[in-house]
Amino acid sequence: MDERLKQYNDKMKKTIDNLKEDYATIRAGRANPHLLDKLRVDYYGQPSSLQAVANISVPEARIIQIQPWESKMIKEIEKVIMASDLGLTPSNDGKVIRLIFPELTEERRKDLVKDIKKKAENAKVAIRNIRRDANDSFKKLEKASEISEDELKLLENKCQELTDSFISDIDKILDDKSKEILTV
Numbered sequence: 451m452d453e454r455l456k457q458y459n460d461k462m463k464k465t466i467d468n469l470k471e472d473y474a475t476i477r478a479g480r481a482n483p484h485l486l487d488k489l490r491v492d493y494y495g496q497p498s499s500l501q502a503v504a505n506i507s508v509p510e511a512r513i514i515q516i517q518p519w520e521s522k523m524i525k526e527i528e529k530v531i532m533a534s535d536l537g538l539t540p541s542n543d544g545k546v547i548r549l550i551f552p553e554l555t556e557e558r559r560k561d562l563v564k565d566i567k568k569k570a571e572n573a574k575v576a577i578r579n580i581r582r583d584a585n586d587s588f589k590k591l592e593k594a595s596e597i598s599e600d601e602l603k604l605l606e607n608k609c610q611e612l613t614d615s616f617i618s619d620i621d622k623i624l625d626d627k628s629k630e631i632l633t634v
Contacts, residue, residue, distance in 0.1 A: 454591075455608055458584040462577050462616045469573040469620065473627050476562060481514045481551050483507075491523065491530045500527065516540075516547040554631075562631045570624040574617055581613040 474484035483506045490497040500506060504518040504527065518524055527547055528540045540547045554562070585606055592602040 452605065452608065454588070454605060455584070455612065458580050458609065459612055461580045462612060465573050465576045465580070466616060466619055466623070469569060469623060472569050473566060473623065476566060476627070476631075481508045481510070481512050481549070483514060485536060486514070486516075486531075489530050489534055491526050493523070493526075500530075503527070512551040512553075514549040514551075516549070517545065518547075521545065559631050563628050566624060566627050566631070570620050573620050577613055577616050577620070581609055584609045 471487075474482065475488060486500045486506060489500050491500060491503060492498075493503050500516065503520070503523050504516045507515045507517075509515050516527060518527060521544070524542050524544070524547060528542065531538060531540045531547075531549065536549075538549045538551070540549055542548070588597070588602055588605045588609070591597045592599060597605070
């Protein structure tokens, strides 16, 4: 791949990665430990991820089990989960915290699909902005006589191919996530 295109390709890849991370934290009625990835708890004065202070497992399809390494962390972890936007109420038996996922209603599923479509559209806009930035930089190179008009056209075409490829990736990711959410 042309060095001049590589940096824009990397930026587009990051956009896709961010979308996947966003989608991983969306609750689809099944227990997914990645829902907890963004949560931070205070561990001896340091904000730490839940994975750093506890063992997280999924014993059943709709239950996440969190077993802190130290029992004094239970209250702290519960507080963080309650303050988050997960909409879950943790229950504990003194050793283990359980998050039970209720079955999603049809209306809630449709709202989630609308939400993920918005996120996908935002990712597409970001990809198109990267393409615009790339084309602007190529035009500047041509204006400064660093590349020929033919090279400019070639770079713009390759950039458009990259853009199309990443946009179709976003569509596929959106389609997969929509199916996951709408599956009862």
